[in-house]
């Protein structure tokens with residue numbers, strides 16, 4: 319199994335998929351409230367044997383500390399170690415890059431992953447992507463997804479939304495970006511916060527075409 323993920327290193331040589339067809343996904347965690355969504359998604363992507371490129375903004379680290387008491391180190395190699403240990407990831411399964419690490423494979427269209435999710439996504443990062451900026455690696459990776467016409471999902475969290483926020487979302491939705499506001503449903507009778515988190519994460523996984531049984535399905539399971 320380890321060697322399967324070692325083969326993911328071949329992404330550096332131009333492969334967009336691991337040799338064993340594990341999905342390759344960029345997950346960016348920015349500084350919006352809802353850090354739990356991002357961490358739970360990461361946990362599930364690891365379980366689902368995805369190859370993950372992980373990016374965390376400076377504000378994202380602050381919110382992870384505020385909301386989850388999780389102290390995320392600054393060095394990419396230490397962040398890899400933290401999450402590898404926390405979620406029992408395999409060697410090479412998570413690769414973390416800094417916000418100025420322009421040598422990262424995801425900075426180039428020649429090495430683009432299958433999908434990218436920004437979860438949670440701030441209105442600031444939303445606005446930068448809508449304006450076509452690439453001033454950090456999260457924005458650049460998203461710009462690459464857009465130009466290469468790959469799946470980009472933004473889990474935006476803010477309330478209320480300004481006209482500018484709404485226009486930015488519409489603008490991006492029109493060019494194929496999936497806008498998934500972090501707004502869980504209540505029709506499945508959630509009992510705890512974790513159920514609400516899983517609701518949002520399960521809808522993201524559906525859009526990534528990753529099978530899961532995180533939440534019951536309307537019309538199929540007893541609710």
Ligand SMILES: Cc1cc2nc3c(=O)[nH]c(=O)nc-3n(C[C@H](O)[C@H](O)[C@H](O)COP(=O)(O)O)c2cc1C
Nearest residue numbers: 348349350351375377378384440441442443475476
């Ligand atoms: C605890 C906390 C919660 C925040 N919640 C939100 C939020 O829900 N939505 C948002 O757009 N910004 C939120 N912010 C503000 C962003 O973190 C801030 O605008 C930051 O510059 C975003 O940078 P980033 O997009 O690079 O992560 C929050 C900040 C903190 C410290």
